[in-house]
Amino acid sequence: MAKRFNIRMAGVGGQGVVTGSHILSTAVINAGGESTIVPFYGSEKRMAPVESYVRVSDEAIYEIGEITFPHIIIIFHPQVITHGKSYTMPFYFGLKEDGIALINNDGPMKLHRDQARELEERRAKLYYFPATKISLEVAGMDLATNMALMGCIGAITGLTTMAGLDQAVKDRFLGKGFVVSGGTAALDSVVERKFKKKQELIEKNVAVMRAGWNYAVDHGWASPDVKRVEEPVATANA
Amino acid sequence: MSEALESEQKTNPQGDPITSVAAPKADAKKDPHAEAKRQKIVTPEYMFHEAPRTKEFITGSEAAKEAVRRSSVDLAIAYPITPQSETMQLIGVLYGEGYVKEYYRGEEEVGVMAAIAGGSRAGVRCFTATAGPGTLRGLEGIASWPGHRLPVVAMFTCRVVNAPLAIQPDNIEVSYLINSGMIVFHAENQQDMFDFIMAGFTISEKNDVTLPVGVCCDGFFVTHARGYVRMQDRGLRLPPREAWRGAVPVLDAENPPARLSRDAPVQKSNFMAYNIHAVWQQEVWAAVERSRKYINKYMGGLLTAENVEGADALIIASGSAAAQSREAVRLCKEKGLNVGLIKVRSLRPFPTKELRELCGKAKLIVVPEFNYVGWLAKEVATAIYGFSKAKIIGGPRVYGGQSMPVELIVDEVESGLTGKKSTNVAMSQIMGGTVNPDEVAHFMRSI
Numbered sequence: 001m002a003k004r005f006n007i008r009m010a011g012v013g014g015q016g017v018v019t020g021s022h023i024l025s026t027a028v029i030n031a032g033g034e035s036t037i038v039p040f041y042g043s044e045k046r047m048a049p050v051e052s053y054v055r056v057s058d059e060a061i062y063e064i065g066e067i068t069f070p071h072i073i074i075i076f077h078p079q080v081i082t083h084g085k086s087y088t089m090p091f092y093f094g095l096k097e098d099g100i101a102l103i104n105n106d107g108p109m110k111l112h113r114d115q116a117r118e119l120e121e122r123r124a125k126l127y128y129f130p131a132t133k134i135s136l137e138v139a140g141m142d143l144a145t146n147m148a149l150m151g152c153i154g155a156i157t158g159l160t161t162m163a164g165l166d167q168a169v170k171d172r173f174l175g176k177g178f179v180v181s182g183g184t185a186a187l188d189s190v191v192e193r194k195f196k197k198k199q200e201l202i203e204k205n206v207a208v209m210r211a212g213w214n215y216a217v218d219h220g221w222a223s224p225d226v227k228r229v230e231e232p233v234a235t236a237n238a
Numbered sequence: 239m240s241e242a243l244e245s246e247q248k249t250n251p252q253g254d255p256i257t258s259v260a261a262p263k264a265d266a267k268k269d270p271h272a273e274a275k276r277q278k279i280v281t282p283e284y285m286f287h288e289a290p291r292t293k294e295f296i297t298g299s300e301a302a303k304e305a306v307r308r309s310s311v312d313l314a315i316a317y318p319i320t321p322q323s324e325t326m327q328l329i330g331v332l333y334g335e336g337y338v339k340e341y342y343r344g345e346e347e348v349g350v351m352a353a354i355a356g357g358s359r360a361g362v363r364c365f366t367a368t369a370g371p372g373t374l375r376g377l378e379g380i381a382s383w384p385g386h387r388l389p390v391v392a393m394f395t396c397r398v399v400n401a402p403l404a405i406q407p408d409n410i411e412v413s414y415l416i417n418s419g420m421i422v423f424h425a426e427n428q429q430d431m432f433d434f435i436m437a438g439f440t441i442s443e444k445n446d447v448t449l450p451v452g453v454c455c456d457g458f459f460v461t462h463a464r465g466y467v468r469m470q471d472r473g474l475r476l477p478p479r480e481a482w483r484g485a486v487p488v489l490d491a492e493n494p495p496a497r498l499s500r501d502a503p504v505q506k507s508n509f510m511a512y513n514i515h516a517v518w519q520q521e522v523w524a525a526v527e528r529s530r531k532y533i534n535k536y537m538g539g540l541l542t543a544e545n546v547e548g549a550d551a552l553i554i555a556s557g558s559a560a561a562q563s564r565e566a567v568r569l570c571k572e573k574g575l576n577v578g579l580i581k582v583r584s585l586r587p588f589p590t591k592e593l594r595e596l597c598g599k600a601k602l603i604v605v606p607e608f609n610y611v612g613w614l615a616k617e618v619a620t621a622i623y624g625f626s627k628a629k630i631i632g633g634p635r636v637y638g639g640q641s642m643p644v645e646l647i648v649d650e651v652e653s654g655l656t657g658k659k660s661t662n663v664a665m666s667q668i669m670g671g672t673v674n675p676d677e678v679a680h681f682m683r684s685i
Binding site: 063067 | 459463558561562564565568640641642643644645
């Protein structure tokens with residue numbers, strides 16, 4: 001049977017939801033799998049709702065378009081839940097039975113009792129993951145929140161490797177003809193200015209990713225064959 | 239000089255050079271048409287069946303561009319309607335490179351379709367593309383092409399025409415095109431887009447066909463998304479149109495006729511006029527029938543069928559719905575259900591004979607669609623009427639271009655097999671031999 005995950009990512013503008021999904025998708029392909037992404041957003045502005053739909057598999061993917069019934073949902077920002085900043089309401093709409101909700105928050109959130117009941121009825125696994133906190137601790141800024149989440153989800157699905165993710169970050173920032181929108185291009189230059197040089201940017205991002213990966217392993221969320229990854233996968237020859 | 243060039247480039251879209259229309263840096267020594275001039279003409283048989291292909295990861299619009307590059311196109315006319323695809327912009331790049339002889343922007347779709355008719359009648363190979371509302375705006379001209387026996391290839395990016403407006407790929411437009419008398423193909427993905435356009439030029443100019451070909455796709459999913467496309471070398475091209483050997487004499491541009499219709503009665507309301515109209519239309523639709531052999535020859539059939547023999551149920555779909563159905567077949571297999579898939583590639587001519595054979599033993603047929611009216615379900619039901627006792631579920635359907643959740647298709651297969659009432663498909667859309675007449679009374683009333 002094909003190993004297949006349909007992932008719906010919801011966050012707000014500026015968090016790198018689309019960039020994160022590109023990196024995960026590229027990482028899965030780098031590791032020999034198949035993946036497609038469908039970004040979905042309105043006007044490009046900070047804190048506006050953004051969704052991205054990522055399909056990852058070890059077999060060919062034919063399906064197209066938005067994902068209505070995901071296996072996994074990733075919530076990049078607590079406001080997606082608390083303020084309803086999402087194209088999909090409630091945030092878990094369509095989550096398959098025994099599905100996973102990976103939520104970026106420091107510890108469990110207090111959900112409305114109807115929402116808590118519905119999540120329980122479909123036996124959803126709620127993984128509260130402090131992605132922004134990890135990003136601040138490891139990279140010294142919150143802009144790598146998406147990297148922490150992608151590391152975490154990489155380990156949960158088991159369809160890519162840390163080396164695959166590492167290469168995907170390099171592809172993204174060292175350029176492979178990647179086409180970005182105006183808004184994303186502007187944000188990229190902000191991110192790049194915050195680091196002295198690209199090498200440092202990549203190393204920090206990968207370090208955050210690795211922290212996310214290991215967090216998933218330590219908490220027993222990772223796919224059975226996934227192990228902790230210790231110290232840096234070599235990033236020297238970028 | 240260099241300043242002027244730089245400012246010109248800034249007005250163009252940033253990023254990917256493939257989609258950029260930026261003028262190449264002036265280099266007096268280099269002929270921008272050099273590569274196009276070196277293209278080698280090969281027979282359609284070699285092009286479609288023998289030429290080695292290499293795989294590229296490109297958008298549907300780029301696939302259309304690459305098809306046109308290899309098709310010896312003389313004239314392309316663009317009108318950049320929103321919502322459009324990048325296709326006609328990319329054809330402009332081909333013009334710059336010398337692959338297309340003439341290219342300009344029309345004033346609007348009525349003008350574009352009329353000018354395409356003029357180009358085709360003058361004997362040159364023509365291509366245009368439009369989308370959504372633009373298709374319907376141009377439909378007056380488009381609907382007259384088959385009767386004027388004009389070989390043309392037009393690409394239609396389906397993006398909703400009914401209210402409330404949307405720009406996503408609802409394919410309701412196809413229901414208008416399939417009754418115009420033209421040949422209509424429906425592409426599932428980028429590869430189909432590439433293959434169908436090239437085959438379209440070849441088929442449309444066959445003397446016993448001499449009809450326009452419309453290549454439809456569900457916009458956005460196909461035009462804006464990337465997929466793998468296997469393509470022949472770009473140094474090869476199809477033979478150019480040879481209008482002098484065509485079935486219909488070309489317009490003599492040096493001695494233009496005072497009027498296009500030589501026989502006045504066609505425009506009068508009398509018995510002869512109606513009679514002429516009747517035989518004229520009969521001949522158009524007979525030509526649609528005659529195109530079958532060429533579709534079989536160059537495209538490998540009007541449909542593709544997978545796992546039909548011994549299947550518990552069949553899914554019949556076209557366009558993006560076929561892509562979703564492939565996943566539905568996989569999910570059904572995981573649930574222990576053996577489901578076959580028939581993808582209809584040619585809507586006109588419709589694969590009536592093929593479906594009668596394939597559906598003879600079927601018990602359940604599910605027809606998922608990306609539109610409200612269910613034009614494919616009606617076509618299927620009409621085609622197999624009397625040849626199959628299958629229960630036909632006309633659905634599930636999504637509207638306004640929503641992506642069809644694969645799970646909805648699986649639900650229909652399951653409920654159809656177990657007799658459980660469907661939650662997604664109205665009783666009025668359930669047809670076929672094993673259906674209780676009382677249950678479809680509503681449907682009978684509504685027609």
